[in-house]
Structures are given as structure tokens and as C-alpha cells.
Amino acid sequence: MSFLFTLKRHFQRRLPRPLQRKLQQTIYVVLYRLSPARHQNFFNSGYAPVSEWLKTCPPFDREPLQATLYDRVLDGWADASGASPRSILDIGCGLGGGMRVAAHRFPGSSIVGLDVNATAAQVARRRLRELDGARVEIGNALSQPFEDGRFDLVFSVGAAGYVGLKPFMKEATRVLAPGGVLSFSTGYTDAGFEEHRLMVQAEAGKLGLELVEVTDITANVFAAIDADVPRRRALIDRVPWPFRGYALAWADMPGSMRYQEYVDGRRLDYLVVCRKPEA
């Protein structure tokens, strides 16, 4: 494993939680500002098999696996509701790729992205300038700058794990309109699927949500990571040497700690879809 990555993990574990989060956010600033991956539209592990329509639809055709994870999360709306959502929120929107996928699937809706990372928000704003009805806000998933009940659809890929499942669901539920849908993907190594399913079920119950779906997608995510190795390797080859090992670890490449967690069956990824009852 990379010396820098090991050092960071060693150091990070000893920090109090708020400082751990600050460090993680600083790493994202570097990734979004300086790494060769900053030209991507997505920062997620992906989902296989790829959705057919994304294979030929620019810019998703360059990162179809990553766009498919969003596509899969957005299926949550159709699974739980009928008409098109008018107002949509992407929590932890990163560089805005998921907002683009949502704009394709729900044309005419107003889409807001929220990310705690100001660099990500700035880049996403620039890239989504031409997208009517899209806006990006800088803010924390745990204290969102939105009024109660503002969004018909709240979705998220890969952000819940940074803030904790329960507080994530609580604040997402607050901004969800009655009849609205919360759909997100997340990943953990602390427990198995059944334990997590029960935890999500209990939390949804506490928040008054109807649980529509909790689906184990670990195999799909791992298949995507494997299929994406050549693309990631090409990006990592452009990372300056002292940081290359770190990039290999961060990108879940074969030989990395995360990759091994998948091989050993210690990593879990899943999707959650909940519906807020009509008032």
C-alpha cells in the first residue's frame, strides 16, 4: 500500500471526528483542483452493467459506469412515484455529473446541487451554466440551506458515508416534500447487509418514511471498479510520482486496501429508496 495513504489513515484515525472530516474535505479540494481526475464529471465507483442510453450520450459516454450509478439511484423515483419531480436535490453533487443525468431524465425540472466543498461547487457551477434550472449551493448535508419540504426528489451518490447514515437521512427527510422520494447509494465496511438493512428500516420508521427499497449492489459496484481499471490507470499514470501510490489507493485499484475489502467480502454497497407520505 502507498506510504502516503498509510500515513494519512494512521494520522486520520487519531483525530477527533470533526478534524477527520476537515482532512477529508481538504483531500477533496486537492482532487477537484489539481488531480488529473478533475476533468471527470463524476467521483464515484460506478455500477455495472452500464445503462444502454448512457453508452452513446455525451458526456456520459466517457464515464458510463459512474453515470450508471446515478441512473440507478434516479430509478428510485420511478419505483416510488409516478409523475415527474419538479424540484430535485443532489446531496454531495461533486462536479455536477449527477445533476446532468437528472436533467436528462427529468427535463424541465429545477435541479439543485449541494456540496460542502467550495471548489467542487465552483467547478460544477461553471460546467452547468448552460443547464436551465440548475443551481449549485455550497453547504453541509447535515444543515442544509433549504426550507422544510422544498424538494420532490432528494438523491445522493457516495455522500451519506461521510456524514453518517442517520443524520444524513434525518436532514434529507426535512427538506423532502410530502409525497417526495429520497433515493441514495452508500457504502460501508462496518457490518453486513442485513444489519444495515435493519438499521435503514428502523431509521426510516423513526422519520416517518415508507421504505420502498434497500438493495445490495456490492457486486455491481465491484464489477464496475474492475471494468474501469484501464481508464483509471491512464489517469493515474499522469499523477506526479510521489502521489501515484496514493492515487492508486484512492482509486480502489487492484492491490489497494479497498479493492481487497471487496475481494474479501468485507465491503458493502447498497441503495435506499424511501417515500415521505402525503401530508
Ligand SMILES: C[S@@+](CC[C@H](N)C(=O)[O-])C[C@H]1O[C@@H](n2cnc3c(N)ncnc32)[C@H](O)[C@@H]1O
Ligand atoms: C464520493 S464523492 C461523490 C461526488 C458525486 N456525488 C459523484 O458521485 O460524482 C463525495 C462528495 O460528497 C461531498 N461531501 C462530503 N461531506 C459532505 C457534507 N458534509 N455535505 C455535503 N457534501 C459533502 C464531497 O465534497 C464530495 O464531493
